[in-house]
Amino acid sequence: MAFLSWRKPEEIKTSWVRIPPGPNVVRAREADGIVVPAMPTGLANSLLVFCMAVWVLRFGHRKFRDERASMHVALVARAFGAEKIIFEGEKDGGLLQRVEKIADEWGGPFEAEYAPDWVKFVERFKKEGGCFAHLTMYGLPLQGQILGIKKKSKNCLVMVGSQKVPIEAYNLADFNIAVTNQPHSEIAALAIFLDRYFEGEEMGKEWKGRRRITPARIGKIVKVCAEE
């Protein structure tokens, strides 16, 4: 079920399109040929929503050299609204653990996984109806493409490179996207992409993690809360 899922009300982001149960659900099913999942027990107050889910594919991770940059990519993915990061390149169990520890402490939902074959992964994602966007300084300007990306599918897989990206990625991509055509940073490019994708709404998200910051004019206020 790529597009439709049951969510608890507190999980629903304002940027998602809500579909109240009833005639709309039927219309969605008829129009898009989507099978609506049975409502899980115990989620009586849930709503059926179109999720705008974004996953991030980090291409070409190298175990020691890219440790810090790949961690930054993962943290940005989480903080700016993506739900999952998939690492490609050298398998790095420590990195996966560190990312999941952050999600555990600061809140989710956010997952990290390793894909041994990125081409297969992307092909499967596209086959299920998702949109595959590749961030590259050689691509078309983000500001002119973002609506097209969102229209193509409610699920988006966005790829950022570390090492040189093979031409295969350019060919597989539904959109090769440039966050400016200037040299800068895949970390910054990802942040701007997600910020445009979620139209800034991700900045106001309330996180339910154990560690929470109270915004302060000066100094640092961190609260460590009990599990909810």
Place this chain on the structure above:
Amino acid sequence: MAFLSWRKPEEIKTSWVRIPPGPNVVRAREADGIVVPAMPTGLANSLLVFCMAVWVLRFGHRKFRDERASMHVALVARAFGAEKIIFEGEKDGGLLQRVEKIADEWGGPFEAEYAPDWVKFVERFKKEGGCFAHLTMYGLPLQGQILGIKKKSKNCLVMVGSQKVPIEAYNLADFNIAVTNQPHSEIAALAIFLDRYFEGEEMGKEWKGRRRITPARIGKIVKVCAEE
């Protein structure tokens, strides 16, 4: 002359407030107590503008450990509309050269310099009327503060840390700003800050460097042009 300067028409960003020569200039002088500079010879077609100039202060650079991250910070500063980066921490001549080489190849204006005493640098900047913003996950949300920052001054110095930032920075800052209160990346935080500051206009900037990319749906098109 912190606020007013003569610019050639092609250098003028749309986000700057243009002041046509004549009565408006006099009004600006009267209202703000600003001395208008004499028009330089050979710039007969120039306009007098209020520049929204942003400089970036990279705190706590460590020569080998932060090489890549500090370079990313500098590249993001340039690509998203800042005019200068100032490095603090270990002096790193190679880094300064690499940054200036990028500006030389891909276009400017963009400068890099080293500040041996960041506190003095910030104090002087503030004394000249500039606004000092410090990006920290503990600060107040960017989205509520950005207008205040722009109103306070047309010149902004924005600080991003590498190592732990001393409390002095929090006290000196006119604004302690959080680009989300979640852990992520100073590189991403800077990009989002600049994007909000320039309201996205920096993404459409035309660069006049020797190396230029022609945006492409697939593949890479780079042109190496003669000096203009």
